[in-house]
Amino acid sequence: MPRCDVCGNDYDKAFQLIQADGTRGTYDSFECAIHAVAPTCEHCGCRIVGHGAEHDGRFFCCAHCATHAGVEGIEDRV
Known part of the structure; x- marks a missing residue:
């Protein structure tokens, strides 16, 4: 097997x-x-299962984590 x-x-x-x-x-x-x-969120370390967010080659599980890591102009909802 x-x-x-x-x-x-x-x-x-x-x-x-x-x-x-x-x-x-x-x-x-x-x-x-x-x-x-699965990629790992650069801010919180969780595995990204779904779309997540990417900025400048950096991966995040959500806009909240991206914002905390210094990414500007990203939102979960608009």
Whole structure:
């Protein structure tokens, strides 16, 4: 059976995630895939699951965190 790259679980329903650059990973859950490939918010450190915010090559989970990190002119809602 395929083994998860993150937790090592041997699971018959594991799946592969192939990124645009060709990097592959095998995971037994979306949780493990998120821990492996989701970007991290530069301000609070949480994994960004969703659109988040990006400014000048820096990633944030929300406008609040981006503002606290010094980014100006970004809002969650307008």
